[in-house]
Amino acid sequence: MPDGGSTGIGASVKRKEDYRFLVGQGNYTDDINRPNQTYTYMLRSSSAHAKFSLDITKASEADGVVKIFVGTDMDVGSIPCGWQVDSKDGTPMREPAHPPIAKDKVRYVGEIIAVIIAETLEDAKNAAELIDVNYEDIPVIIDMQEALNNANGLVHDEIESNVCYDWEIGDSEAVDKAISEAAHITTLDVRNNRLIPNAMETRSAIGDYEHSTGQYTLYTTSQNPHVIRLLMGAFVLGLPEHKLRVIAPDVGGGFGSKIFHYAEESIVTWASNQIRRPVKWTSDRSEAFISDAHGRDHVTSVKLALDKDGKFLALKVDTLANMGAYLSTFASSVPTYLYATLLAGTYTTPAIHCNVKSIFTNTVPVDAYRGAGRPEATYLIERIVDKAAREMGISQVDIRRKNFIPVDAFPYQTPVALQYDSGNYNATLDAALKKADYDGFEARKAASAKKGMLRGIGFSTYLEACGIAPSAVVGSLGARAGLFECAEVRVHPTGSVTVFTGSHSHGQGHETTFAQLVSEKLGISTDMVEISHGDTNNIPFGMGTYGSRSLAVGGEAIVKAMDKVIAKAKKIAAHIMEASADDIELNNGNFEIAGTDKSMSLADISLAAYVPHNYPHEELEPGLDEKAFYDPLNFTYPGGCHICEVEINPNTGEVKVEGMTAVDDVGKVINPMIVEGQIHGGLAQGIGQALLENAAYDSNGQLLSGSYMDYAMPRADNFVDFKVGNEVTLCTHNSLGVKGCGEVGAIGSPPAVINAVVDALSELGVDDISMPATSEKVWSAINNAKNKN
Amino acid sequence: MEISVKINGKDIKADIKPNTLLSTFIREHLNLTGTHIGCDTSQCGACAIHLNGDAVKSCAILAAQADGSEITTIEGIASGDKLHPMQQAFHENHGLQCGYCTPGMVMSSIKLVENNPNISEDEIRKGLEGNICRCTGYHNIVKSIKQAASVMGG
Ligand code: FES
Numbered sequence: 001m002p003d004g005g006s007t008g009i010g011a012s013v014k015r016k017e018d019y020r021f022l023v024g025q026g027n028y029t030d031d032i033n034r035p036n037q038t039y040t041y042m043l044r045s046s047s048a049h050a051k052f053s054l055d056i057t058k059a060s061e062a063d064g065v066v067k068i069f070v071g072t073d074m075d076v077g078s079i080p081c082g083w084q085v086d087s088k089d090g091t092p093m094r095e096p097a098h099p100p101i102a103k104d105k106v107r108y109v110g111e112i113i114a115v116i117i118a119e120t121l122e123d124a125k126n127a128a129e130l131i132d133v134n135y136e137d138i139p140v141i142i143d144m145q146e147a148l149n150n151a152n153g154l155v156h157d158e159i160e161s162n163v164c165y166d167w168e169i170g171d172s173e174a175v176d177k178a179i180s181e182a183a184h185i186t187t188l189d190v191r192n193n194r195l196i197p198n199a200m201e202t203r204s205a206i207g208d209y210e211h212s213t214g215q216y217t218l219y220t221t222s223q224n225p226h227v228i229r230l231l232m233g234a235f236v237l238g239l240p241e242h243k244l245r246v247i248a249p250d251v252g253g254g255f256g257s258k259i260f261h262y263a264e265e266s267i268v269t270w271a272s273n274q275i276r277r278p279v280k281w282t283s284d285r286s287e288a289f290i291s292d293a294h295g296r297d298h299v300t301s302v303k304l305a306l307d308k309d310g311k312f313l314a315l316k317v318d319t320l321a322n323m324g325a326y327l328s329t330f331a332s333s334v335p336t337y338l339y340a341t342l343l344a345g346t347y348t349t350p351a352i353h354c355n356v357k358s359i360f361t362n363t364v365p366v367d368a369y370r371g372a373g374r375p376e377a378t379y380l381i382e383r384i385v386d387k388a389a390r391e392m393g394i395s396q397v398d399i400r401r402k403n404f405i406p407v408d409a410f411p412y413q414t415p416v417a418l419q420y421d422s423g424n425y426n427a428t429l430d431a432a433l434k435k436a437d438y439d440g441f442e443a444r445k446a447a448s449a450k451k452g453m454l455r456g457i458g459f460s461t462y463l464e465a466c467g468i469a470p471s472a473v474v475g476s477l478g479a480r481a482g483l484f485e486c487a488e489v490r491v492h493p494t495g496s497v498t499v500f501t502g503s504h505s506h507g508q509g510h511e512t513t514f515a516q517l518v519s520e521k522l523g524i525s526t527d528m529v530e531i532s533h534g535d536t537n538n539i540p541f542g543m544g545t546y547g548s549r550s551l552a553v554g555g556e557a558i559v560k561a562m563d564k565v566i567a568k569a570k571k572i573a574a575h576i577m578e579a580s581a582d583d584i585e586l587n588n589g590n591f592e593i594a595g596t597d598k599s600m601s602l603a604d605i606s607l608a609a610y611v612p613h614n615y616p617h618e619e620l621e622p623g624l625d626e627k628a629f630y631d632p633l634n635f636t637y638p639g640g641c642h643i644c645e646v647e648i649n650p651n652t653g654e655v656k657v658e659g660m661t662a663v664d665d666v667g668k669v670i671n672p673m674i675v676e677g678q679i680h681g682g683l684a685q686g687i688g689q690a691l692l693e694n695a696a697y698d699s700n701g702q703l704l705s706g707s708y709m710d711y712a713m714p715r716a717d718n719f720v721d722f723k724v725g726n727e728v729t730l731c732t733h734n735s736l737g738v739k740g741c742g743e744v745g746a747i748g749s750p751p752a753v754i755n756a757v758v759d760a761l762s763e764l765g766v767d768d769i770s771m772p773a774t775s776e777k778v779w780s781a782i783n784n785a786k787n788k789n
Numbered sequence: 790m791e792i793s794v795k796i797n798g799k800d801i802k803a804d805i806k807p808n809t810l811l812s813t814f815i816r817e818h819l820n821l822t823g824t825h826i827g828c829d830t831s832q833c834g835a836c837a838i839h840l841n842g843d844a845v846k847s848c849a850i851l852a853a854q855a856d857g858s859e860i861t862t863i864e865g866i867a868s869g870d871k872l873h874p875m876q877q878a879f880h881e882n883h884g885l886q887c888g889y890c891t892p893g894m895v896m897s898s899i900k901l902v903e904n905n906p907n908i909s910e911d912e913i914r915k916g917l918e919g920n921i922c923r924c925t926g927y928h929n930i931v932k933s934i935k936q937a938a939s940v941m942g943g
Pocket residue numbers: 825826827828829830831832833834835836837846847848849
């Protein structure tokens with residue numbers, strides 16, 4: 001790859017976006033105030049399942065109240081789900097109606113039952129206290145197994161079952177046959193703990209209707225403003241795109257939770273027309289816990305069949321996946337196409353079958369959270385491989401090497417739909433073993449033992465599918481939208497460049513990475529490049545940022561637009577320098593006539609394009625501004641090896657992460673500093689899931705972990721320095737060779753951590769521990785084991 | 790009630806309701822939106838500022854309690870265009886991603902280092918107990934603080 005100088009591909013360019021954040025000038029949604037704006041408080045259900053009625057008379061007369069809306073006031077469409085999954089019998093998934101404000105029945109604690117709009121937030125909150133709510137409680141459905149049998153009744157009466165769909169993939173006959181003939185079978189039951197994304201910026205939305213023009217503007221904390229415009233505009237409020245502008249300014253972290261269209265966005269947009277004033281809502285943290293979509297929450301049984309040498313023959317997986325009370329935007333796709341299609345992992349397992357039943361419960365809707373489906377798949381694969389190795393007396397390294405898809409097998413067709421394009425799993429394993437100083441482990445274990453501590457090491461050699469796109473593929477799998485990306489590259493008259501991208505940055509550093517692509521291709525410094533995103537009025541179109549797709553899909557769209565810019569610039573240069581366009585070469589930002597010393601800079605050409613006095617008018621339009629849509633041919637397949645080392649205090653059960661090594665293959669790396677940062681963040685969330693975080697409900701549907709006092713967020717002293725490295729195999733179907741790095745840390749690490757904990761406890765006869773492996777749980781496991789022995 | 794404070798070097802008088810939080814006063818009355826709100830239980834540190842030379846969580850005290858005091862927010866620590874060494878170190882070490890926790894992190898870290906110029910990695914990690922970051926895994930934040938400590942004269 002040519003070197004674009006110090007700001008091109010491969011350089012750890014310091015981030016262009018940092019300055020505004022460091023001096024307190026970020027522009028987050030809650031920082032925005034509109035003239036004459038009102039403030040909103042959402043009154044939320046305190047009951048998990050009830051018929052209800054309310055009396056707003058007193059509250060409506062309270063100081064400062066502008067208007068109170070209840071469910072029946074808001075006669076709009078249902079909040080839609082973006083992905084249809086069919087059951088194995090061919091019937092479509094069950095899609096209950098999802099009104100933005102509950103009308104007469106609530107189905108989870110946190111569901112909106114009234115919207116109080118007032119002159120100040122305090123007025124709105126005070127008025128909310130005056131609303132009389134009368135709940136007629138209905139039995140609450142929390143446990144998925146019970147929900148499956150309709151034991152406690154139905155979450156939605158009108159759909160006659162708590163099962164959203166009963167779906168399958170793979171060849172069950174082949175799997176059953178392999179299992180019946182196998183030399184060894186390992187079984188495991190796992191729970192993938194429910195998590196709460198907890199981006200540090202809570203959600204916020206401002207609806208601003210301009211009556212004189214009929215224009216609606218929604219400012220919102222979104223990872224994909226165009227998607228919100230489509231979902232909210234077309235399905236909920238019936239507003240056409242040209243009358244609806246959605247702006248997602250600086251966004252303080254997303255991790256998936258800000259992909260979805262939430263009720264509050266529709267409510268403030270709609271209400272601002274009703275009251276003809278801007279309407280602002282900002283979630284507080286307690287509200288976020290009970291209204292942001294949660295993540296994970298699977299209960300799974302796994303069976304792995306092996307031959308006598310430890311070769312995998314078949315994998316059988318049965319999963320219950322919690323949907324919560326309503327279907328959030330991508331909820332249905334997470335435990336199916338983003339999960340079961342990954343079950344081959346990095347291995348040649350020839351037969352795989354997976355059945356997924358997704359279940360409605362009286363809990364907050366569950367949807368994509370960093371990794372979405374792929375951490376759940378990786379967790380069960382890497383846990384059962386670990387267990388099988390222990391049972392068969394094979395080393396953790398050998399059992400993996402024995403089953404890896406070999407380098408010469410790519411492109412590799414798995415038995416569960418995906419075709420991997422590239423990878424080298426031995427290379428990432430070798431590099432990780434070295435980085436983690438695997439050879440020194442026994443000595444470190446002995447040293448721990450001397451102190452009376454238990455030490456363990458755990459592996460995860462994972463793979464994931466990201467760059468979420470191929471419209472044709474996702475369409476055939478039920479997606480109700482395309483998943484391409486769009487970019488526009490505008491070369492200004494004096495040669496600086498603005499890129500308009502449909503990707504959205506909420507921490508990923510696009511303003512830098514994308515500028516580096518321009519620097520590399522057009523040969524100008526990143527200082528000359530501005531990246532614009534997040535406003536549907538500026539950006540031609542966009543599908544947004546999730547599924548580690550920004551570079552592999554959004555970046556490629558930018559490259560494609562730049563290719564058009566270059567092709568046009570060559571024609572302009574050829575005309576002015578009186579040469580043939582075919583003879584023009586672009587080197588370091590100069591358009592040169594091959595074999596001569598004649599050249600023009602990009603700035604010379606762009607000036608000519610905008611001041612077209614000497615210009616090929618019969619052939620070209622003036623201007624230098626090109627747009628491209630890019631729809632890839634396949635997903636991308638990052639993979640790698642994570643190794644965790646833990647030390648456990650047997651007296652307290654406390655697990656200390658002593659080492660976390662990640663060697664990932666994310667394809668070509670544009671900015672190593674940013675990629676490492678993404679991996680650090682993912683690892684922290686993965687370790688958080690494995691050791692700390694858990695969203696728990698009691699049987700009445702009350703969230704027990706509804707604040708930072710009960711939901712254990714990872715803090716700085718939960719971690720040590722991470723050891724991060726990379727090995728590169730290029731993606732074969734995009735021009736940059738990039739794969740994606742946003743989610744690998746969170747996907748690969750949880751099983752490495754749990755495998756390390758199990759390894760440390762294995763000498764006591766413990767062979768499983770569930771996430772999160774809290775001190776209490778580990779201590780009990782140690783004690784139970786001791787009592788047994 | 791009326792309070793007067795010196796904020797980022799400027800004397801300010803303001804008429805506020807007695808129950809106004811200092812964080813609300815800073816964000817809503819003074820429009821200094823660099824100070825962020827990340828929780829409602831005083832646990833995330835996004836709202837950290839300097840009050841009479843100490844790092845405090847501005848969501849955990851009333852504006853009235855700050856009457857007569859000197860306050861510095863994230864907007865007030867650079868000298869003109871020159872970043873404070875802590876801000877500079879966060880930039881150089883990629884100590885921020887979405888930037889939301891950053892103002893609080895920077896304000897807390899400055900005091901961590903001022904109070905313990907030879908601060909060790911362990912002490913940094915423990916010292917950040919009251920600041921949550923969801924993006925960075927803290928790795929580069931710790932690195933940033935180490936670098937800033939050496940610049941700030943550790
Ligand atoms: S907002 Fe002050 S500690 Fe969270």
